[in-house]
Amino acid sequence: MTEVFLAGVLGVLFSIGTYLVLRRDVVRVVWGISIISQSANVYLVTMGGFDGLGPILSGHGGGGAAPTDPLVQALVLTAIVIGFGTTALALVLTYRVYEEHGTIDMYELGGSQ
Amino acid sequence: MSTLVIAPLLVALVTAILTLLVRPSDILQRTVSLLGSVAYLVATALLFDAVVLPLGSESDILVYQVSNWAAPFGITLVADGLSAFMLVLSGLVSLLALVYSIAFISGYGQRLSYHPLYHFMVVGVTGSFLTGDIFNLFVWFEVMLMSSYILVLFYSGREHTRAALNYVVLNLIGSAVMLVAIGGLYSTTGTLNMADIARRLAEPAAYDIALLPVLGLSAVLFSVFALKAGMVPFQFWVPAAYRAAPAPVTAMLAGVVKKVGVYAIIRLYFTIFAAASVDLSFLGISGDSFLGFFGPVMFVMATASILFGGFGAVGRSDLDGILAYSSISQVGFIILPLAVAATAPSEAIAVLGVTASIVYAFNHGIAKSLLFLASGTIQDVVGSDQLSDLGGLANRAPVLAAGFFLGALTLIGVPPLSGFFGKFLVFQAAAEALAAGAAGSALALAVALAGAILTIAYYTRAWNQVFWGTTTDLVDAALPARWSLGTRGAAMTDGGQRELERLELTTQVTVVVVLAVAAIGFGIGFEAVFSAAEAAARAALDTNGYVDAVLHGPGVGAEAGAGGGHA
Numbered sequence: 001m002t003e004v005f006l007a008g009v010l011g012v013l014f015s016i017g018t019y020l021v022l023r024r025d026v027v028r029v030v031w032g033i034s035i036i037s038q039s040a041n042v043y044l045v046t047m048g049g050f051d052g053l054g055p056i057l058s059g060h061g062g063g064g065a066a067p068t069d070p071l072v073q074a075l076v077l078t079a080i081v082i083g084f085g086t087t088a089l090a091l092v093l094t095y096r097v098y099e100e101h102g103t104i105d106m107y108e109l110g111g112s113q
Numbered sequence: 114m115s116t117l118v119i120a121p122l123l124v125a126l127v128t129a130i131l132t133l134l135v136r137p138s139d140i141l142q143r144t145v146s147l148l149g150s151v152a153y154l155v156a157t158a159l160l161f162d163a164v165v166l167p168l169g170s171e172s173d174i175l176v177y178q179v180s181n182w183a184a185p186f187g188i189t190l191v192a193d194g195l196s197a198f199m200l201v202l203s204g205l206v207s208l209l210a211l212v213y214s215i216a217f218i219s220g221y222g223q224r225l226s227y228h229p230l231y232h233f234m235v236v237g238v239t240g241s242f243l244t245g246d247i248f249n250l251f252v253w254f255e256v257m258l259m260s261s262y263i264l265v266l267f268y269s270g271r272e273h274t275r276a277a278l279n280y281v282v283l284n285l286i287g288s289a290v291m292l293v294a295i296g297g298l299y300s301t302t303g304t305l306n307m308a309d310i311a312r313r314l315a316e317p318a319a320y321d322i323a324l325l326p327v328l329g330l331s332a333v334l335f336s337v338f339a340l341k342a343g344m345v346p347f348q349f350w351v352p353a354a355y356r357a358a359p360a361p362v363t364a365m366l367a368g369v370v371k372k373v374g375v376y377a378i379i380r381l382y383f384t385i386f387a388a389a390s391v392d393l394s395f396l397g398i399s400g401d402s403f404l405g406f407f408g409p410v411m412f413v414m415a416t417a418s419i420l421f422g423g424f425g426a427v428g429r430s431d432l433d434g435i436l437a438y439s440s441i442s443q444v445g446f447i448i449l450p451l452a453v454a455a456t457a458p459s460e461a462i463a464v465l466g467v468t469a470s471i472v473y474a475f476n477h478g479i480a481k482s483l484l485f486l487a488s489g490t491i492q493d494v495v496g497s498d499q500l501s502d503l504g505g506l507a508n509r510a511p512v513l514a515a516g517f518f519l520g521a522l523t524l525i526g527v528p529p530l531s532g533f534f535g536k537f538l539v540f541q542a543a544a545e546a547l548a549a550g551a552a553g554s555a556l557a558l559a560v561a562l563a564g565a566i567l568t569i570a571y572y573t574r575a576w577n578q579v580f581w582g583t584t585t586d587l588v589d590a591a592l593p594a595r596w597s598l599g600t601r602g603a604a605m606t607d608g609g610q611r612e613l614e615r616l617e618l619t620t621q622v623t624v625v626v627v628l629a630v631a632a633i634g635f636g637i638g639f640e641a642v643f644s645a646a647e648a649a650a651r652a653a654l655d656t657n658g659y660v661d662a663v664l665h666g667p668g669v670g671a672e673a674g675a676g677g678g679h680a
Contacts, residue, residue: 033285040292047300075248079292082255086285089262093281100274109275
């Protein structure tokens with residue numbers, strides 16, 4: 001059940017992220033990217049499954065519940081750290097764009113040529 | 114288990130940190146940076162020596178289990194023929210581009226953070242070549258990209274911030290997609306270790322794996338690698354980013370970083386996912402393995418890249434633009450033989466196709482770095498890279514012109530330059546596939562031929578315009594008579610400054626000449642390059658060897674036995 005709920009959440013998060021990335025405002029694009037990368041993290045946790053209930057050490061000493069896969073948590077932790085770095089860089093870059101061009105409107109910045 | 118595997122990684126990492134620590138002293142920082150780069154080349158050469166040599170025999174596979182955690186659980190670093198070959202290319206190009214950057218990047222820029230960033234980029238590249246774990250592949254990609262973002266942004270002018278913004282946003286989305294694909298692969302296959310994935314895909318029933326979702330996820334992953342490699346339809350960031358970055362960084366981006374995408378495609382799709390056999394039929398594409406599905410995809414993308422890049426380059430009016438579009442086209446040439454190999458009817462043709470791709474990637478790494486560096490020097494001296502501003506450089510700067518000429522000839526493919534063999538092998542792979550009756554190989558031949566003609570067209574145009582033709586006023590002002598270094602600019606009266614400038618320009622031209630000599634040398638001694646590339650191709654196609662080395666290799670079994678409690 002949790003998976004189904006999270007799948008819905010993921011759909012919403014990805015669509016919000018995509019919507020924001022397609023905005024004209026550079027700051028919203030950066031928001032969009034961080035939302036997309038966060039939803040990738042939620043996706044990772046969801047992919048790990050929610051079969052187990054106990055914490056990782058509960059099986060020791062004859063404890064009952066099976067543990068949830070801890071590896072995805074480690075992956076997400078790594079991805080969050082990388083996400084922080086890239087978001088910070090993207091924000092600095094946005095500020096830089098504002099300084100250079102006096103605007104953060106994608107249309108006024110023009111195309112890549 | 115061999116500690117030699119991590120040597121290139123450690124050398125690059127230590128150099129990156131040292132250059133950060135010795136930042137207060139210019140001379141010390143440059144010395145450390147240069148020595149580190151030399152040490153990196155030596156480390157890659159030693160690894161190559163241990164893995165591939167003696168040439169012609171089977172290449173070895175060296176495995177390093179980090180912290181002695183046995184393969185499917187710990188992080189694994191693997192050096193086989195393919196990794197070692199790519200690492201040597203990276204060592205060569207990164208050293209030469211670094212020497213060039215010391216003479217090219219302004220003193221202020223170098224003091225700022227150029228050297229640590231450069232070496233962290235090399236760390237990321239090395240890690241991507243060596244890792245045996247798909248999540249770590251993502252991490253190393255990020256290390257490489259984070260540094261490249263800032264290096265693309267290095268000049269921080271109006272154009273550069275805009276190009277860098279596109280580059281950063283695109284790559285961040287690419288990273289998120291990559292993470293999603295990797296998460297999905299973990300969920301469907303139950304492991305992140307590449308060798309373990311291959312083993313499980315070979316027996317899907319035993320591990321309860323549904324192959325079709327894996328195919329879909331690997332297709333998502335493919336789009337990320339295609340983005341990194343700059344293939345059509347993911348090519349649009351290439352021209353702006355290449356124009357924005359400083360010349361030596363562009364040389365690294367085109368010569369090495371792009372090859373990481375190509376390497377990832379070869380490693381994952383030919384070594385790992387090729388293990389699966391799947392019965393599918395989708396939009397007329399069918400095959401009994403994943404490669405049967407990816408072959409036509411690669412073919413379409415390669416064809417589009419060759420034609421789009423080729424026509425784009427013919428239409429550009431600036432030198433860097435021509436080189437950037439040419440880069441898109443050349444990546445098509447690297448992927449085309451892979452497409453042939455993916456659908457090849459026999460093992461021999463598959464090996465030939467992958468070999469052709471690797472040889473072409475190697476040539477492109479050398480020649481395109483040469484051309485971007487030569488173009489950087491021209492811009493530095495003349496102050497423009499617009500074709501209309503340039504002319505008559507062959508008289509004024511004969512050595513540089515000769516370097517550029519050799520670079521262009523290498524990419525066009527004139528014997529005895531190494532590029533000839535690259536092109537020749539691409540044609541040979543397509544022709545042998547045609548002779549063996551593979552569908553679409555006649556089309557592959559036609560595309561390769563059209564691409565070759567386009568290459569001749571745009572390099573001839575660039576050559577005629579820039580190096581022949583009448584001398585423009587701008588060139589006249591920059592280079593009054595002959596290639597008299599350091600005498601440009603009337604304001605340059607200070608003798609010491611002039612001497613320094615002369616030294617810097619001589620260094621830049623020397624690097625270009627060294628690369629040109631390398632292109633000739635590898636062409637004349639092509640036998641050795643071919644054997645190494647063939648060993649790399651065999652290693653890339655040898656899924657069982659890879660799985661055995663990583664999961665059951667010497668040392669692994671003993672540790673797995675001793676540390677059985679972990680499992």
